[in-house]
Amino acid sequence: MGRYVLRRLLQLLPVFVGTTFLIYLLVWAIPGDPFAGKCGDRLCPDSYVNAMREKFNLDDSLLVQYGKYLANLVQGDFGETFSGIEVSELIANAYPVTLKLALVALVIEGVIGLVAGVLTGLRSGGFLDNLVLVSTLFLISIPVFVTGFVLQITLGLWWGIIDPTVSAEATIPELIVPGFVLASLSMAYVTRLTRTSISENRRADYIRTAVAKGLAPRRVVGVHLLRNSAIPVVTFLGADLGALMGGAVVTEGIFNIRGIGGLVFGAIQTKEGATVTGVVTLLVIVYLLMNLLVDVLYAVLDPRIRYD
Amino acid sequence: MTDPRSLASDAWYDLRRRPLFLISAGLIVVLLVLAAFPQLFTSVDPSAGMLSRSRQPPSAAAWFGYDVFGRDVYARTIYGTRVSILVGVLATMFTVLVGGTMGILAGYHGGWADNVLSRVADVFFGLPFVLGAIVVLSTFRETIGDSPVRITALVVLTMSALSWPVAMRIMRSAAIAARQQDYVRAARGLGAGAGRVIWRTCCPTAWRRCWCTPPSCSARSSAPRPPCPSSGSGCVTRWCPGA
Numbered sequence: 001m002g003r004y005v006l007r008r009l010l011q012l013l014p015v016f017v018g019t020t021f022l023i024y025l026l027v028w029a030i031p032g033d034p035f036a037g038k039c040g041d042r043l044c045p046d047s048y049v050n051a052m053r054e055k056f057n058l059d060d061s062l063l064v065q066y067g068k069y070l071a072n073l074v075q076g077d078f079g080e081t082f083s084g085i086e087v088s089e090l091i092a093n094a095y096p097v098t099l100k101l102a103l104v105a106l107v108i109e110g111v112i113g114l115v116a117g118v119l120t121g122l123r124s125g126g127f128l129d130n131l132v133l134v135s136t137l138f139l140i141s142i143p144v145f146v147t148g149f150v151l152q153i154t155l156g157l158w159w160g161i162i163d164p165t166v167s168a169e170a171t172i173p174e175l176i177v178p179g180f181v182l183a184s185l186s187m188a189y190v191t192r193l194t195r196t197s198i199s200e201n202r203r204a205d206y207i208r209t210a211v212a213k214g215l216a217p218r219r220v221v222g223v224h225l226l227r228n229s230a231i232p233v234v235t236f237l238g239a240d241l242g243a244l245m246g247g248a249v250v251t252e253g254i255f256n257i258r259g260i261g262g263l264v265f266g267a268i269q270t271k272e273g274a275t276v277t278g279v280v281t282l283l284v285i286v287y288l289l290m291n292l293l294v295d296v297l298y299a300v301l302d303p304r305i306r307y308d
Numbered sequence: 309m310t311d312p313r314s315l316a317s318d319a320w321y322d323l324r325r326r327p328l329f330l331i332s333a334g335l336i337v338v339l340l341v342l343a344a345f346p347q348l349f350t351s352v353d354p355s356a357g358m359l360s361r362s363r364q365p366p367s368a369a370a371w372f373g374y375d376v377f378g379r380d381v382y383a384r385t386i387y388g389t390r391v392s393i394l395v396g397v398l399a400t401m402f403t404v405l406v407g408g409t410m411g412i413l414a415g416y417h418g419g420w421a422d423n424v425l426s427r428v429a430d431v432f433f434g435l436p437f438v439l440g441a442i443v444v445l446s447t448f449r450e451t452i453g454d455s456p457v458r459i460t461a462l463v464v465l466t467m468s469a470l471s472w473p474v475a476m477r478i479m480r481s482a483a484i485a486a487r488q489q490d491y492v493r494a495a496r497g498l499g500a501g502a503g504r505v506i507w508r509t510c511c512p513t514a515w516r517r518c519w520c521t522p523p524s525c526s527a528r529s530s531a532p533r534p535p536c537p538s539s540g541s542g543c544v545t546r547w548c549p550g551a
Contacts, residue, residue, distance in 0.1 A: 011427070018431035026443045031450040246436020264439055268446050276443065284434045 005296065012288050017070070023280045024066050027273040034082060034271040052082065056274075069274075073281065079274035081267075087278045090263060095282065097170045098252070098259035102244040104172060104179030109187040110237055117194020121229075122221065124199050132195075136188035144247070148181045148254035165256035178255040182248055186240050193236055197229040204228075231301050238294035242287030343390040352383040391456075395463055402468035404475050411479025416487060416506055426480070433473035440470045 035049050052058075057065045072079060078087035116136075120129040139147075155177060156164030166174045201207065202225065210220045249261030260279045267275035299306060313321065323329045342349060352370075357377035366373040372381035407429075414425040444466045452458050483506075486492055495505050 014427055015430040015434060018427070019434040022431060023435065023440075023443065026447050030443075030447045243436065246440075247438050249438050249442070261439075265442065268442060280436065280439060280443075283436050283439070287434050287436075 019284045027276045078278040081272050087274050094260045094263045104175045105183035109183035113187045113190025116191045121195040121198025139184045139188040144250050182251040201229050238290045343393045346387045350383045350386045352380045354383040354387040398464045399467040403471050407472035407475025408479045411476040412483045415480040415483025429473035429476045
């Protein structure tokens with residue numbers, strides 16, 4: 001196992017470098033001069049522009065710039081914005097909020113998706129099954145920004161059950177509705193995945209054996225069936241955490257959550273390349289590590305899978 | 309004994325007896341007609357704005373009401389369908405074609421080709437979809453100009469560039485599985501070259517799996533800029549003023 005993890009970690013390196021380079025290339029290729037409007041109504045003096053270009057290595061070739069950026073990044077230095085704020089500070093403020101939102105969403109989609117999937121998978125064809133199928137289809141076909149605005153307007157403005165926007169503290173209860181919105185699409189996928197997986201495994205030999213040897217139905221379903229059916233679901237949930245964090249931009253925009261989504265969006269518009277690259281780099285790391293974790297979890301869930 | 313039917317007519321015979329298929333096919337046809345001939349469904353110009361009727365609620369004259377600029381939202385929805393369908397279909401097609409080709413090459417050849425292609429796919433897969441799309445679209449916004457065709461093309465290409473790894477992974481595992489099948493071995497044993505084996509034996513089975521799995525992107529997450537009406541843009545422009 002240890003060797004497998006090490007090999008996987010080494011494989012992550014080229015992917016990490018490739019992704020960060022790609023995003024660096026794209027961000028610094030955004031047209032326009034970042035220092036054009038920095039000095040109010042008048043043109044910026046040449047000395048300022050030159051000093052800034054010098055500071056941010058903008059006169060080097062892109063490859064050299066990226067090399068210098070990566071060298072700093074490896075030492076934990078995310079660089080500065082053009083107005084001199086440490087990018088790491090910005091990220092430290094915004095990242096936990098988005099992480100919290102994504103985790104709330106993950107819990108919601110995991111719990112609701114698994115329960116609905118197990119219930120329908122065990123008893124397919126009934127009223128509940130059709131209800132769940134139709135409602136997941138509904139969730140899959142509605143875009144996130146529609147779910148978000150509809151819930152914000154109905155629950156927040158008309159009925160006054162929740163605050164329409166999330167406060168700066170972003171406590172867990174406040175994040176439940178935004179988390180639900182963020183999770184809605186994946187929740188439908190989790191439900192369908194669990195349902196398919198359960199109804200396939202329900203007829204497997206080991207289930208018949210477990211029933212035949214007189215185990216209580218609760219144990220058969222809870223331990224034997226669930227554990228084996230969980231593998232595809234765990235894969236999905238694991239890979240989804242990264243996607244949720246990256247996809248939170250829309251939800252954060254709707255509910256005014258001060259997470260990395262708004263940070264990146266603002267940074268793109270003001271051409272703060274360092275901020276964009278820093279945030280996306282962190283997202284990529286989360287995504288890659290979650291994938292690794294999922295692969296390791298496979299072996300825990302299914303003893304037949306061994307990596308050595 | 310009845311006459312033996314071909315595979316296609318067999319499927320058609322089976323399908324036209326299913327109400328679910330008939331309803332879905334009917335809906336798809338309506339949407340396609342809507343996309344092809346929007347003027348059949350509304351006679352209002354979707355971009356004719358009149359500030360005096362700004363933000364009026366739905367009425368008999370305008371079923372969906374008017375937006376801030378006093379444009380008929382119903383007409384804009386009808387005219388927007390074309391772009392949304394076009395983007396959805398084209399993006400899916402490119403995704404499956406690029407990802408499928410890469411996947412089949414990686415899966416069939418294995419070895420270092422598989423390694424290189426898989427890592428390249430990982431690089432693109434690691435980029436978060438929404439953020440990646442925002443960055444790409446704002447990078448090329450200036451260079452692409454204002455022509456609706458070029459904007460649509462940019463959106464389609466961006467979405468395929470960010471989602472082809474999904475199709476690639478599915479296709480790769482399908483190709484790996486297909487390579488071990490007896491009929492593929494038989495074809496190779498008969499001396500068929502790699503190209504022929506992939507095209508005639510691997511492809512038909514593997515492609516089916518690829519098409520059946522919808523890529524993560526779809527028309528609803530795309531939003532061309534305001535000048536071209538699309539089903540998505542009306543909502544998106546509210547929260548991101550630059551979109």
